[in-house]
Amino acid sequence: MGKIEWAMWANEQALASGLILLTGGIVGVAGQFAGWQFAAYGVAAGVFVCLLEYPRGRRAKGTSVERTGQYCLTVCVKAFGPITRNYYVRAFLHAALCVPGGFMLATVLGCVCLGIASLIYLLAAIRGEQWLPILPKTETREKPRESIKEPPQNPPPRPPADLRRKRLEDVEGAAYVNPIPVTGSED
Structure with a gap:
């Protein structure tokens, strides 16, 4: 069984909690609550929180799929270096961010979710994980080898080259040679 990468869970949880906190804040400001x-x-x-968590980190296996349009934010998050790469920093940052929102009912749910994300980030940091950016790969395409000039003409399964029948167009001036010698008739 594979090792669980807790940072992926924490990233999704923190992004969702950032959206919930944003929504609750908009409701609280628009409603002019006490x-x-x-x-x-x-x-x-x-x-x-949404800007920090939108760029998804690279997985250890390398099977990460980046979010749509995350490249610009990845560059920004990467620019802060160890401050944004270290999950201990993210855990304590999210824990500190969720405290003031707990004083208002509209933002309490976002704060609880952000606190849970903080705990998951702390677990990821204890397990030694860190954020690595997903950057576009520079793909170098290899030229085909000299032996591959044209694609095969026959559908599979193909017999080996020495057992294939030669076409008359391919053989220049050669006549068909019968592999079974013909001897006189036996009456």
Whole structure:
């Protein structure tokens, strides 16, 4: 059985919690709830978490699929180096971001989800995982070898080259040679 990569779970959880925190903040500010300043903080924190978590990290196996349009944000997140690469930093950052949102009902759900993401990031950091960017591969296409000039003309299964029948067009001036010698008739 394979090793679980906890950072992938934490990334999805944190991105979803950022969206929930953003939505709750918008509701709190638009509704002018008591303590709407916490909701405004929720909007800012939700946007920050979404921007930080949108670029998906590369898996250890290398089977990662990047999100649509994540390249620009990947470059930005990569630019901060060890601060954004280290999951201990992300765990403590998310834990600190989720505290102020807990003072308002509209942002409580986003804060709880962000706290769970923080715990998952802490587990990923303890297991030694770190964020690695998914960058586009520079693909170098190899030229075909000299032995491959034209694709095969016959469908598979093909007999080996020495057992194939020669076409008359391929053989220049040669006549068909009967492999069974003909001897006189036996009456």
